Amino acid sequence: MTRVLIVGAGPAGIRAAEAVAKAGLRPIVVDEAARAGGQIYRRPPEGFRRAAATLYGSEAVKAQRLHDLFDAMVKAGQVEHLPEHSVFALRDGVAHVAGAGGGRRIPYDRLILATGATDRVVPVPGRQSAGVYTLGAAQIALKAQGMALGRRIVLAGSGPLLTLVAVQLIKAGAGVAAVLDTSSYADQIWGAAGMALARPRVTLRGLRMRAALGRLYHADARLVRIATDDQGRIALHLQDARGRPQDTPCDAVAMGWHLRAETQLADLAGARFVWSMDWAQWLPQADPMGRAGPGLYLAGDGVRILGADAAERAGTLPAQACLQDLGHPVAGTGALLRQVARLDRFGRAMARAFPWPAPQVHALPDTTILCRCEGVTVGDLRAAADLGGAEANRVTSIGRIGMGRCQGRYCQLAAAELIARQVGCPVPDAGRLRGQPPVRPVPIAALLEAEEG
Structure with a gap:
């Protein structure tokens, strides 16, 4: 068989x-x-x-x-x-x-x-601090263990998951201090038109969820840094849509820019x-x-x-x-293809509504931790790009970006953006990191004791 x-x-x-x-x-x-x-x-x-x-x-x-x-x-x-x-x-x-x-x-x-x-992640200064998670981690803790990762949580990033996790946490009784979206209302309105044409009911449901957040939700936020002290207190420093500095005290931050x-x-x-x-x-x-x-x-x-x-x-x-x-x-292949094509139109419109915040990545200070696995900073990457040119794997061999346990899952996209910016080329020309086995950390015993199933 x-x-x-x-x-x-x-x-x-x-x-x-x-x-x-x-x-x-x-x-x-x-x-x-x-x-x-x-x-x-x-x-x-x-x-x-x-x-x-x-x-x-x-x-x-x-x-x-x-x-x-x-x-x-x-x-x-x-x-x-x-x-x-x-x-x-x-x-x-x-x-x-x-x-x-x-x-x-x-x-x-x-x-x-x-x-x-x-989770698709944008580095923010201070994100390596205790109490900083991804949106996916916050959702896993809620679904798998019935717990919130803090008593006063700030959610930041962009995309439908940002709203969904916020609503789920509030419904579960968690304390959500703020929901900070880096996308602008202009982007969201432009994308929402295409989303509504492809899937009007889903779009309406998303708008209702957003409305339920009320004054907790803030669009066009620029995340400046996450500050902590020796008592474990956290504050997320940002600029609002008008460029005014704002501080949001909290005890946990969950971030993600769609997937x-x-x-x-x-x-x-x-x-x-x-x-x-x-x-x-x-x-x-x-x-x-x-x-x-x-x-x-x-x-x-x-x-x-x-x-x-x-x-x-x-x-x-x-x-x-x-x-x-x-x-x-x-049987039924034609109908499935048509359904997926409609869902694809919805997805592309959603990507326009909640874009990847490239300008925020470009503006990162050199001291920002880019690769948490290896402790590589944005400055380290820029220096490696000056030596290695516009090729991600060459830059990796010099600066170790993406060589940690996650193999670039959480830093590769920001790294490509920074490499391209540093050498003056389109982001696709920076290339992508090659996949390497093992794609997950595994015990040595799993390598030594493998037997055919």
């Missing part, structure tokens, strides 16, 4: 597994979480008492439906699920996987990557990449069905940042492409 490996058990991975299982194949689904659902529909531990409506709000029905679907497939033996396992390398049709029991090798004939996305596609495994699997002007990041190339190479299929936010609704459809499509290539009949 053809061996189909699916990496990721979020909305895209679950729908891909459903399509493959319906065709009579039994896919292996590897996921880093203890329970399927992905980041957007992250599930709390067994026995957790908070209701789905509290955890997921308006998306509770969708979340519960996906959870039940996946659990039923696993119970029926249609899917082999490997929770709390991480694929850290791919080579010659074999996935190298680490889990609690050590390492193992999983051969595959077809690979569907549904790796999702992570960054998780692409390391796609890189190792041989996908080609192209710079997206809409999303200001490198994205893997795939056809409308998700084909990215022989036996390689990409699903969900790991190839296009479109959100959970699109991820479900964009999980089914790559699975259908895989089945078509294996000679299995599939």
Whole structure:
């Protein structure tokens, strides 16, 4: 029987597994979480008492439906699920996987990557301080543990996740001091028109959530620095839309500028990449069905940042492409393609509404920590760019940017912006950091004890 490996058990991975299982194949689904659902529909531990409506709000029905679907497939033996396992390398049709029991090798004939996305982060002076998190981290703590990361929290960045996390925290009873958006009202109005044309109901729901924030929300904010003292107190210093300095005392800051596609495994699997002007990041190339190479299929936010609704459809499509290539009949492909095209229009309009704040990156002082893993400052990077020129990997070899445990996930985009600015070239010409195994930190035992699964 053809061996189909699916990496990721979020909305895209679950729908891909459903399509493959319906065709009579039994896919292996590897996921880093203890329970399927992905980041957007992250599930709390067994026995957790908070209701789905509290955890997921308006998306509770969708979340519960996906959870039940996946659990039923696993119970029926249609899917082999490997929770709390991480694929850290791919080579010659074999996935190298680490889990609690050590390492193992999983051969595959077809690979569907549904790796999702992570927070896209802009360095802010002082972000290395205790009490500073990403929006995703704040959301994980709320969903998985039922806790807020502070009693007086400032949320900063841009994109729908900023509003969503703020509303979720307030609904859970957390103290939100301010919601600071670096995008302007002008950008948001321009983008919202395209969003409303593509998905009017979703756009209206987002506007209602924004309205619920009231005076907590501030647009066109410029984040200056995060200050802390020896007592653990924090203050976020900013300039408002009129350029006036403002201080917001708090005990926690959560930041994020929409999302960054998780692409390391796609890189190792041989996908080609192209710079997206809409999303200001490198994205893997795939056809409308998700084909990215022989036996390689990409699903969900790991190839296009479109959100959970699109991820479900964009999980089914790559699975259908895989089945078509294996000679299995599939149905409904045309309708799914049209739906994803509409969702793609919505996503591009959303990117225009909440743009990557390149001017803020350009203005960073030299002392700002850019790479928290290696302690590399913005000044270090600028000096390395003067020596290495406009090529990210050459600059990395000189200045160690992106050589830490996250492999550039949280600093590469800002680094490319700074390199391009320093040498006077377009950002795409700075290139991207090459993916390197292991894509996640793994115990040495996982490398020594790997056995074929």
